[in-house]
Amino acid sequence: MTERKPPGMSFETWVDQQITQAQARGAFEGLTLAGRPLPRRDREQTSYEWALEWARRENGGPDGMLPPGLALRKERDGLPEVVARLPSEGAVRGVVDEFNERVAAHWRRPADRADAVPGMADLDVLLEHWRATRPPAEPEPEPAIMAPEPRRRRRRWFRRRDRG
Template identity: 40%
Template sequence: MTERKPPGMTFETWIDKQIRTAQERGDFDDLPGAGKPLPGAGKPHDELWWVKNYIQREGLSAEALLPTPVQLRKEIQRLPDTVRELPSEQAVRETVEELNRRIVDWLRAPSGPQVPVGPVDAEAVVQQWRADRQAAQRRAAATAPVEQPATPSRRPRWWHRFTRRVRSSG
């Protein structure tokens, strides 16, 4: 083992031997992607290619990579749109409560950049939700077609006259 490799002789390492025997057995035949270029070959080098592939493969948004305080700030900004379609005041309060719980958890052990984030006022969100809901109802009422009441006919139909006679005679 301590001898040097003589010049001109090939020296096969253990790894090279494993690869060679696997090739001889045909372990590398018919692999998926055989004969195709490597993914990303020919494109400019991107150091974050693996992150982009992970986001695409898992169906995540790029927001998942943001620091926690920035994610929380974005959620606070989107809160009116988030609660607008909720069916009840209780559901709005629960949504705000869940967001506030995550904000308080972050405030107890902050990490990442120091972005000012504070709990959301649930009463203000509920009040805005009510105002938005009333405005939507007014718009719907204004755009809804007005139904004309059916005008009653002047003469009752013949079967009504007939049933009145039968009842009065019987």
């Protein structure tokens, strides 16, 4: 964090001092746009577009700005899609247990303002959904029935000798 401007110093002098110190530390070395003008925007942005871009950059989009209870409720509504991509029943149980622990922690926290009350995720319903979205099990390939190799006749010991 930058230090506070000393009293009695003009703002311009203080900013120039901060820039000089940063240059001495090498903070401006190796920047990607060094020596080039800043890229121009294709068009002017409204304040709403700017706010959405900022929210996506800082919080992962408008969903990152939801109150905690509403964010948990929205996550609960998206659990079936998450569960459908999981590889095993144990993974489904782990995701649902972790979500339910976060909901319980949300319930235990002191309420400083009105918030949406998220419900727990139903493990049995999500497991049924997971089982229903599994691709059918591939049948095991049946072993190919091959004709047995014809048995080679063994030559008798008395016929092995070379006659000659």
